[in-house]
Amino acid sequence: xxxxxxxxxxxSLYYGNFCALRDISIQIPARQVTAIIGPSGCGKSSFLxxxxxxxxxxxxxxxxxxxxxxxxxxxxxxxxxxxxxxxxVFQKPNPFPKSIFDNVAYGPRAHGLRDRSxxxxxxxxxxxxxALWDEVKDDLNKSALTLSGGQQQRLCIARALAxxxxxxxxxxxxxALDPIATLRIEALIRxxxxxxxxxxxxxxxxxxxxxxxxxxxxxxxxxxxxxxIEYGETKQIFTSPRDRRTEDYITGRFG
Amino acid sequence: MKGKxxxxxxxxxxxxxxxxxxxxxxxxxxxxxxxxILIEAWPAFRKIGFVxxxxxxxxxxxxxxYGLLPMIVxxxxxxxxxxxxxxxxxxxxxxxxxxxxxxxxQKVVRPAIELLAGIPSVVYxxxxxxxxxxxxxxxxxxxxxxxxxxxxxxxxxxxxxPTVANISEDAIRSxxxxxxxxxxxxxxxxxxxxxxxxxxxxxxxIVAAVILGIGRALGETMAMIMVIxxxxxIPKPLNSNPLTIFLSQARTLTGNIxxxxxxxxxxxxxxxxxxxxxxxxxIMLVNSMAHLAMRRRS
Ligand SMILES: Nc1ncnc2c1ncn2[C@@H]1O[C@H](COP(=O)(O)OP(=O)(O)O)[C@@H](O)[C@H]1O
Ligand SMILES: [Mg+2]
Numbered sequence: 001x002x003x004x005x006x007x008x009x010x011x012s013l014y015y016g017n018f019c020a021l022r023d024i025s026i027q028i029p030a031r032q033v034t035a036i037i038g039p040s041g042c043g044k045s046s047f048l049x050x051x052x053x054x055x056x057x058x059x060x061x062x063x064x065x066x067x068x069x070x071x072x073x074x075x076x077x078x079x080x081x082x083x084x085x086x087x088x089v090f091q092k093p094n095p096f097p098k099s100i101f102d103n104v105a106y107g108p109r110a111h112g113l114r115d116r117s118x119x120x121x122x123x124x125x126x127x128x129x130x131a132l133w134d135e136v137k138d139d140l141n142k143s144a145l146t147l148s149g150g151q152q153q154r155l156c157i158a159r160a161l162a163x164x165x166x167x168x169x170x171x172x173x174x175x176a177l178d179p180i181a182t183l184r185i186e187a188l189i190r191x192x193x194x195x196x197x198x199x200x201x202x203x204x205x206x207x208x209x210x211x212x213x214x215x216x217x218x219x220x221x222x223x224x225x226x227x228x229i230e231y232g233e234t235k236q237i238f239t240s241p242r243d244r245r246t247e248d249y250i251t252g253r254f255g
Numbered sequence: 256m257k258g259k260x261x262x263x264x265x266x267x268x269x270x271x272x273x274x275x276x277x278x279x280x281x282x283x284x285x286x287x288x289x290x291x292i293l294i295e296a297w298p299a300f301r302k303i304g305f306v307x308x309x310x311x312x313x314x315x316x317x318x319x320x321y322g323l324l325p326m327i328v329x330x331x332x333x334x335x336x337x338x339x340x341x342x343x344x345x346x347x348x349x350x351x352x353x354x355x356x357x358x359x360x361q362k363v364v365r366p367a368i369e370l371l372a373g374i375p376s377v378v379y380x381x382x383x384x385x386x387x388x389x390x391x392x393x394x395x396x397x398x399x400x401x402x403x404x405x406x407x408x409x410x411x412x413x414x415x416x417p418t419v420a421n422i423s424e425d426a427i428r429s430x431x432x433x434x435x436x437x438x439x440x441x442x443x444x445x446x447x448x449x450x451x452x453x454x455x456x457x458x459x460x461i462v463a464a465v466i467l468g469i470g471r472a473l474g475e476t477m478a479m480i481m482v483i484x485x486x487x488x489i490p491k492p493l494n495s496n497p498l499t500i501f502l503s504q505a506r507t508l509t510g511n512i513x514x515x516x517x518x519x520x521x522x523x524x525x526x527x528x529x530x531x532x533x534x535x536x537x538i539m540l541v542n543s544m545a546h547l548a549m550r551r552r553s
Contacts, residue, residue, distance in 0.1 A: 052440060084442035094433035096452055106451065110443035156437070163441055 005030040005167060005197040006051055011065035013046055013055065020046045021226045023065070026216060033193050035208035035234065036201045038218030039249070043226025044201040045091075047218065048169050051199070052086040053079050069167070084111065086167040087160035092176050093152035095144035095159070100127075100136050103144045103155055107163035122162050130158035131188050150181025157188065168192065170200040174207065186211050205250060209238050217246045289535060296532045299525035308529060314487045316515070321526040323533060325489045329404075329505035330537075332490055333483065334472040336408025336501060337415055342465050344412070345419030346454075349461075352420070353427040354449055372417035380481030383410040388482055396502055398493045402484035405501040410478050415468035422467060426460020427453060459548050466545035470538050476509035485510055508534045 006028040013021040021043045028034050036044045046055065053074060055061045067074045074082055084107075095103050104123040113119060123140070127133040132154040136147070144155055153173055160168055170189070174182040189198060189211045202208050208215055215238070216231040230237060230246045241247045300308065303321050311322015348368070352361055383406055392401030430453050438448040454461070484504030493499040506514075512527050512534075519527050 054436065054440065057436070057439070080442045080444060082442075083440055088440040090433060090437065090440075092433060094431070094437045096434055096437065097456055106438070107441035107443070110438075110441060110447045110451065159437075159441065 001027065001029045002032070003030040004028065005070065006199070007068040008050070009066045009068070011050070011067055012063065013043070013050065014062045015058065016060040019223070019225045024228045026228060026231055028197065028199060029214065030197050031193065031195070032213040033189060033198045033200060033211055034214040034216065035212035036199065036216050036218060037203070037205065037208050039220070040203065041224065042218040042220040044218055045171050046226065048171050048199060048201050051167065051169055052083050052088050054088070084163050085165055086169060087163065087165035089153070089156050089160055089168065089170045089173045091172040093149055093156050095147070095152050095155050097143065097145055099141045100144050100147070100155060101140040104158050104162045106159060111163065126158040126162040129161050129192070130154045131184065132158055148181070150177050150184060153177060153181070153185060154188065165196070167197045167199065170198065172201050172203060175203065209234060217249065219245050219249070292528050292531050292535065296525060296529035299522060299529040302522060303526065308526070309533070312489060314511070316519070316523040319522065321522070323508075323530060325487050326506050326508045326511045326530065327533070328489050329483070330473055330507045330509070332500070332505060333404050333407045333411060333479065333507060334469055336404055337411035337472045338465065338469060340408060341412035341415045341468065342419055345416050345464070345468070346423050346461060348416070348420045349423035349427055350449060350454070353424050354445070354453070368417050368420055371413065376414070376475065376477040377481070379410050379414055380478035383407070383478060383482035391502070394502065396493050396499050399502040400484065400504065402482060403502050403504045404483065404490060407479055407483040407505070408501065410482055411472050411475060414475060414478065415471050418471055419464045419468045422464035423457070423461045426457040426464065429460070430456045463545045463548040466541055466548060470541040470545065473534065473538055473541065474509060476513050479507045480510045480513055483507065483510065485514055
C-alpha cells in the first residue's frame, strides 16, 4: 500500500446518543485516490468530515478512538494547521460571494500572506492546476457567482489547492453537476492524484471505479449505524468483493 | 367529494379576499393621511414657496418667517450622530449574539434588547435629562449647556439599537452554512470567517437594518424634544474644533411640529403641516431604500 497518510483506529462517532459510525479502523495511502461508497445515510460524509475536524462544529458530536495524519493525532494538532493540510471540497459548489481572485486568495490571506505579487502567482498556479485558468484568466475580478456550476466547483478545488494542502477531501463533488462537467472533475482528480492524497465520497459506482485506486464500502443496518464493511483495491472490490453486502450493493446499482 | 373541494376553494378565496382588502385598506389609510396633511400644508407651500421654505435659514413665526433649513440640518445631524454611535454597537451586538454568545447568554441578552425596544420614548427622554445632559455639561466648552446634538444622539443611538441589532442578527444567522464551512475548511479562524465571509455575505441585510434604524431615528420626537434644546439655529461648532458642533443645540423636524402645534394658527399652522410633509417624504424615501436593500438580498 505504500506510505500511509491517514489512519483511523477504532473510531466511533456519536451525534448525541445516536451512533453514526461504529468502530472504524482504516489506513488511507498517500498520493492515491480512495473512494468511499455506500447508500445514503450510512455515514460517508460524517466519516470524511472527521479528517479535517469539521464535525467539531456540531455541538452534540462526540468521538471515540483515534485518528492520525502522518502518524500524528489530529486532536492534538492545531485545528487551523490541520485544515490547512487537509483541504475539503463540498457537495454543493460553495464559492464565496466575492471575486474569482479573492476566492482563491482567501486561504493564503487567512494564513497571513499579504504580498500582492505572491498572491497573484498562487492564484494563477491554483487555477491552472484546477484546469480553470484558461476560462477565467481575463475575468479574475468578476464575481465567482457568475460562473457555471462546473466552473464553480473547479474554483472551489483551486481555492482548496491555494493553501497547498497534502490531503483533499471531496464529498460527492460532482453530484450537482452535469455529465460533461462531471467528466472534467474526474479527469482533474486523476491529475491531482500525482501530488495529493485524495479521499472522495461518491454515490456513483462507475465514478468510484473510474477515479479511485482504493475503495471503502460503508453500510448500515436497521440501527442506522454506519460500519466499514469492506476496504481494498478498487479493482478487487469491484471484481471480487469478499462480503455479500458489498456484492449486493455493487451489482444492485449496476444492474 | 367535489362539493367539499369547492367549499375549501371558496373558503380560500374569501380569506384571500379579506387579506387583499386589508392590504388595500392600509394603502388607502396611508394615502389619506398623506393627502390630508398635504391639503393642510398646501397654503404654506403656495405662500412661502418650496425653495424658500426648504432652504430658508430663519424660522420666526412672529415675523412670518418660515425657513426649515435649521430643522432639516438638525434632524440629519442627530440621525448621523445616532447612526455613528448605534450602528457599530448594534452590529457588534448582533455578531456577538449570532456567532459567539453561548445559548444562556443569548437567553438573557435577547429579551433585554426587546425590552429596550418597548420602553416609551418619554422614558428615554427622562434618562437623557437626568443622566446624559448633566454628563455632557461637564465638557468644558463655552456655550455648552448639556442640551444638544450629543445628548440627543446618544439617546437616539440606544433607541435604534434594537432595530439594528435584531435585523442584523437575522441577516448574520441566515448566511448559508456552506460559506461558513468553506472558510473554516480553508484553515481560517472563527474570527477571520466572521470578518471575511459572514459579515460581507450579510451586508445587504445589515444595510437594510441601518436604513430602518435611520427611519426610526428621523421619526423620533418626544425624547428629542427633552434633550436637544430645541433652539431654532443651524448647528455650528462652538469653538475651532469642528466636533463641538455636536455640543450645539438644535431642533428636529419632529420637534418643530410638536413644540409649536398647540398654539399655531393660520399660515404658521400650515407651515407646521408642511414640515410634516417634508418628514413624511424623507421617511418614505428612507424606507424604500431599506426595501431595495432587502430585495437585493434575496
Ligand atoms: N448534525 C447531525 N446531527 C444528528 N445526526 C446527524 C447529523 N449529521 C448527520 N446525521 C445522521 O448521521 C447519519 C449519517 O449521515 P451522513 O454522514 O450525512 O451520511 P451520508 O453522507 O452517507 O449520506 C444519518 O443518519 C444522519 O441523519
Ligand atoms: Mg453525504
